[in-house]
Amino acid sequence: MTEALRPQPSEGPEFVQLLTPEGERVAHPDYDLEISDEEIRGLYRDLLMVRRIDTEATALQRQGELGLWASLLGQEAAQVGAGRALTASDFAFPTYREHGVAFCKGVDPVTLLGLFRGTSQGGWDPYQNGFGLYTIVIGSQTLHATGYAMGLQRDGGDGAAMAFFGDGASSQGDVNEAFVWASVFNAPVVFFCQNNQWAISEPLEKQTRIPLYRRAQGFGFPGVRVDGNDVLAVLAVTRQALARAREGSGPTLVEAWTYRMGAHTTSDDPTRYRLAAELETWKLKDPIERVKAHLSRSGGADATFFAEVDTAADELAAHLRAGCLALPDPDPITLFDNVYAEGSSLLDEEREQCAAYLASFAAAGH
Amino acid sequence: MTEALRPQPSEGPEFVQLLTPEGERVAHPDYDLEISDEEIRGLYRDLLMVRRIDTEATALQRQGELGLWASLLGQEAAQVGAGRALTASDFAFPTYREHGVAFCKGVDPVTLLGLFRGTSQGGWDPYQNGFGLYTIVIGSQTLHATGYAMGLQRDGGDGAAMAFFGDGASSQGDVNEAFVWASVFNAPVVFFCQNNQWAISEPLEKQTRIPLYRRAQGFGFPGVRVDGNDVLAVLAVTRQALARAREGSGPTLVEAWTYRMGAHTTSDDPTRYRLAAELETWKLKDPIERVKAHLSRSGGADATFFAEVDTAADELAAHLRAGCLALPDPDPITLFDNVYAEGSSLLDEEREQCAAYLASFAAAGH
Amino acid sequence: MAARTLTLGKALNEGLRKALEADPKVLIMGEDVGRLGGVFRVTDGLQKDFGEDRVIDTPLAESGIVGTAVGLAIRGFRPVCEIQFDGFVFPAFDQIVSQVAKMRYRSAGHVALPITIRIPYGGGIGAVEHHSESPETYFAHTPGLKVVTCSNPADAYSMIQQAVSCDDPIVFFEPKRRYWDKAEVDTDAAPAPLWTARVARAGTDVTVITYGPSVRTCLEAAAAAESEGRDIEVIDLRALSPIDWGAVVESVTKTQHAVVVAEAPVFASLSAEVAARISERCFYSLEAPVLRVGGYSTPYPTSRVEEDFLPDLDRILDAVDRSLAF
C-alpha cells in the first residue's frame, strides 16, 4: 500500500467548523450557533449513547446474536448533528447506517436490530418517528425523500425531508436524478452526505475528483462542507439547510466530512485496503472527545455529569442486549404476510400449501 | 398558453459566439478560429446539404415512404460544427437526430433511412466512419462514449469520443453517471449537448433551473455554452474540447444553445405546447442565413457558388430519395439474424419452425 | 344506462379523470403528460382541469419518476406514473423491483404504496426500436407487484379506476395498438372484479388464453375458425399477476385443448407460466400439449417484418389446428 494518506479539506470558510478537535469554540462567518451548556450536554449525551449502541451491537454481532452490523463509529457527530436538527415534522430517509439519526428521532434502538439479526426486514413504522426504513440499495432513498418533499409542497405540510447517503452513493444515477428533481421542483429536501472517505474498499477518489459538496453547484442549489466530526457545526449547518427548505428556498446538499473508523460492516476486513496511519490521524479528530474537552474546559459539565451519562449508556446497552435476545424468531408462515395490502389469490394458495406442508411435519412429530 | 417566451442566454463571454445572426464575425477572448473563406464555404455547403437531407426525409415521411423522421431543422450549425471538429480517429455516439454529424463523418445519408423506413434497426457499421448506431433510449450512449474513451486510454488510440445528447437527456441517471466516470477516469470524451430548448413538449425549465453547461462544474470538469446556431463558434469550441481530450486533459461539456425548429418527430404536433412567436424569434437566428450573409458580404462566395451548392443539394436529395425507395424490404426469415455471434439452439429451432411455416404458405400459394 | 362510444385511449382518459375527481390524493406524473396530454393523448386535458400540481410534467428520467412516486406515496398520495413506451421502463426497473415491490414487505405492512405504473405496450404500430415491446413477464415474475392489462374500452375505463384505487402497486399495461379501437362503454355499469379473467368468446373445441392486444387478434381468429367448423373459446386474462386460474382451468377442462397467445418472446415468459400451470392442473383432461404462440427469441424486429414476428390469425389458427390434430 503505497499511496499517501487522504488529503484533508482546506481550512477556511469552505469547511464549516465551530468546535475544533481540541474542543475550542471557533466562529464562522455564515454559521452562528447560540447554544447553552445544557444543550451541549444534551448533544454530548446523544453522542455517547449512540456510540454505546454501536459498540454494543458490534459486540452482539461478534457473539453471534446479529448476522451483521454496519457500524457508525466515527460518524456520531454527523448523525447527532443532523438528527437533532430534524424536528418532529421532518422525515428522515436513511441508508443502513443511520443508527444515530434513528436515536435522535426517538426510535428505540432495539427496533433497528431485527434487520441485522434476521428476524425482520426492518419493519418499523416510519410514520411513528418520521424515520423511514433502512434502504440497502445505494441511493434509492434520495428519490423517495425528494418525492416526499414534493408531497409536502402539495399538502402544505410544514416539515422537510432529509435524505442520508454516502460518498459512494454520490455516483449513482438515482442520487443525481434526485438532485435534478429537487432543483426543478424546488423541493424542501436536504441531501445529507456523510463522506466517510470510503465506500467499502474504495476511497473517495474513485467517486469524484472534486469536493463532493460542489456537486450541488452543477444542479443549481447550494452545497456546504461541514466538519462532520463537529456536532455543533453539523447542527448549525443542517438547521440552516432545513430552515431554507421549510421556508420554500429549496434543497441544499450538506457534505459532512467524517471518517468510517470501523470496517464497512462486520463482514468486512479494512486492513486489506487501508493504512492504519489514516485511522490514527482521524482518532485525533474524535467527535466525542472534543465535546468532552470543551465541556470540561468551559466548566459546562463536571465529573458527575460524565459519570451519569456513562451510567445511562450502560443502561441503554443493557436494554439493547436484552431487547436483542428477546427478539422473536418469526413464525415461518408469516413470510407470506405483508406482501400485498389487498391479498393475492396466488399467495393465498401458496400460503395454504405451505401451511399444510408445515403441518404435516408437525403431525409427523418432526 | 400564457407563459412568456424562453429567456435567452446572456450575452458576454459565457456565450461563445463568433458569427452573429447578421453574419458579422466577432471575437471571443478564449476561442479564436483562423479559418479561410474556402473552409467557410465548405461549412456552408455542409449546412445546406444537411438541411436538404432533412427536408427531403421529412417529405419522404409525408409521402409515406418513411414511418417516422426526427428532423434536425434549426440544429444544422451545432451538428456541422461538431461534426467537422471530429477527425477520422474520433468516434461519435449519436442520439436519433444526428443526421448532420453522420453526414460530416462521411455516412451516406441513405444509410440512416432504414431505421425510419422500418427496413432495419440502423444496421450500419460504426467502425467504418467512427459513427455509432442511433440510440433511442435517452442517455445510454453517453456511457458508451465514456467507456470507449476509457478504451482509448488503455490501447493508446489517439482519437477521442464524443457523446451527443439533448437537454432532456441531461436529467437521466446514465448521463450523470457518465459525467462521474469521465471525470474520475479523466477520459478523453466530449459531451456535446444540443440544447434545442425542448424535450418533446417539455421546455428546458422542466429539466434544470440553471444553465446546463454549468452541470459540468458539479463533476469537476469544464462546461461551455456556445451559440449552437453559429457554426464557426461550435467548430472552435468543439475542436478545443477534443484537443483537450486527446492531450489527456479530460472531458468537457459543450452546451450548444440552439432550437428545434420543427416538431419533435413527424409524429408530434408542437402547436399543442409552444408559441409560434418563439419560432419567429429563432428564425432570425437561422444557422445558414448568417453564413450566407457573411460570405456574401465578405466576398467569400458569389452567386455562382451558392447556385452550385443548391444544385449539389438537389442532387443529394435525389440520391436520398432514390436510395430510400430502393431500400430492400427484409426477408422475414432474416429477423432471426444477428441476435447472437455464436448461434443459439433455441433460436435455430425457432428459425427452422418459422421457415417451415413460411414455406407452407408459399407451397399453398398464399 | 350511460353508454357512450369511446376509443380505448379515451376510455382510459375518462377513467383517469374520474380517479382524479374521486380522490384529491391521486396524481398523474410522467414525461409530456401535461400540456401535450401524453404522446397517445391518454392524459389529454387533465392538467388543464386539475392543475400542474396534480398532473405533473417531470424531468426526463424514469427512475426519478418512479422513485419520487414512492416518496409521494409515503406522504399519502396515489401517484399514477406514465412510462412513455414499453422500452423505456427499464431505467426505472430498480425502483420498481427493489422499492415499489418490496416496501410493504420491508415495512411489515406499515407503508402502503398505492402506485399505478401505466405502460403502453406491444407492437404492430410500425414504430422504431424500443416502442413495441412486451415486458410484462419481468413484472409478473416480481412478487409484491400486481400486473393487469385491458383489451377493450369498457375494461380500460373500469380497470384503470380500480387500479388507481387499489392499495397495492399495479403495473398497468395498455395495448397501444388498440388505443383507437372503439366500443360502447357503460360508464354506470358495475365493473367486474379486477382479478377475474373474462370469457371473451365462449366455445367448445379449444381454449385460447390471451390478453391485451392479442385478444382482438384471437377473437378474429375464432371468427375465422368458425367458418371451418372450429369453435374456439377465448379467455382474456385481464389480470396477469395474480392470474384467475379458476376461469382458465374450468375452460380447459371443458375443451381439453389449450393454446396460449401473447406477443412477448415465449421463452421463460408469462405464457410459459400459463402453459405450465394448465399442464399441471389439467393433466388428466388435456388431449394435446398446451401450445404457445408468441414472439420469437429475438429483440423486437424492425417494423417491415414485425407482422412475421407477432402472433397473427394464421399462426393462431395453425396452433389451434395442431392442438386439435394431436
Place this chain on the structure above:
Amino acid sequence: MAARTLTLGKALNEGLRKALEADPKVLIMGEDVGRLGGVFRVTDGLQKDFGEDRVIDTPLAESGIVGTAVGLAIRGFRPVCEIQFDGFVFPAFDQIVSQVAKMRYRSAGHVALPITIRIPYGGGIGAVEHHSESPETYFAHTPGLKVVTCSNPADAYSMIQQAVSCDDPIVFFEPKRRYWDKAEVDTDAAPAPLWTARVARAGTDVTVITYGPSVRTCLEAAAAAESEGRDIEVIDLRALSPIDWGAVVESVTKTQHAVVVAEAPVFASLSAEVAARISERCFYSLEAPVLRVGGYSTPYPTSRVEEDFLPDLDRILDAVDRSLAF
C-alpha cells in the same frame, strides 16, 4: 493431469486469471474488485498482478459499470463486469436489456459485445435484504443475452473462461452459498461445451432438473431418497438460456417423471419454461404432471425464515413423492 482441490470461489478466481492471461483485451471491472478482491474474493490478487488498468475499481453505479463496458467492448475490449450481489443488478437493467442484449441486432452484426456479467446469486447465507435473490428469469427471458450458472468448482473454472471468450454477452450467475464448496479441479481437462446440460447423477425413477446452488441440494435429496428405494436422476442445466433440451427430454422420456427445482419464485419463472417445455415435448411419456419446487411469491424473506422459503431436501422429496404417487 493437473488436479487440485479448489473451492468454487477460488476456481472462478483461477479461471479469471487464465482469461486475463490468455487475452490482453480482457478487463475486470466493478465495485471493490481491485485491492479488496471483491467482497467474495473472487478477483483476489488480480489487480496486483494485472494492474489497475485491467482490473478496475469503478465508481459505485451499476448502470455505469455495464454502460462503460459496452463502450469498452465497442473499442475491442472484453469486459467482465462484477455485480456485487444479485439485488444490485437492477440499476444496470436498462443497459443490459436495451443495449447489451440488442446492440448486435441493431448493428446487423457489425458490433459484437463480448461482455460477461458476473452475478453472485441465491440465498441461504443469512444475509440482509437484496443479498439473496435469484433474478435469472429476467435475463433468460431477454433475447440477445445468454445465461449460464455453475454448480461446482470444475464447472466454475472452465465455464468462466468459456464465457469470457464467447463473443456473445453472457450473464454468469455464481451460486454464492457454494463459493466455499471444495472439489478436485482438473485444470488440464477439456471442458464440456458451454451449452450442454450435465447428468449430475444418473437415475431411473424421476428426473430432477435444477441448476446453480440447488444442484447440491438435489444431489443430497437424491442420496437421501436412495435409502428409501427411489432412484433420482439429477440434471444440472448449466446453461439457462439457451437450454439443452435434448438432455432434458431424453431423461424425462426415460423416467416419465419430472420435478424442477430452483430458488426463484416459481411464478412466470425459468422453471415455468422448463415445466412447460417438458409438458409439451414429453406429452406422451409423462406419468405425472411436471412439478415445481421453488421460492414462494414473496420478496426474499428475512434470514431467520429463509430455510422455509428455499427448496430444501424435504420439499424436494415431497415433490418427488407426489410425482411418483400420481
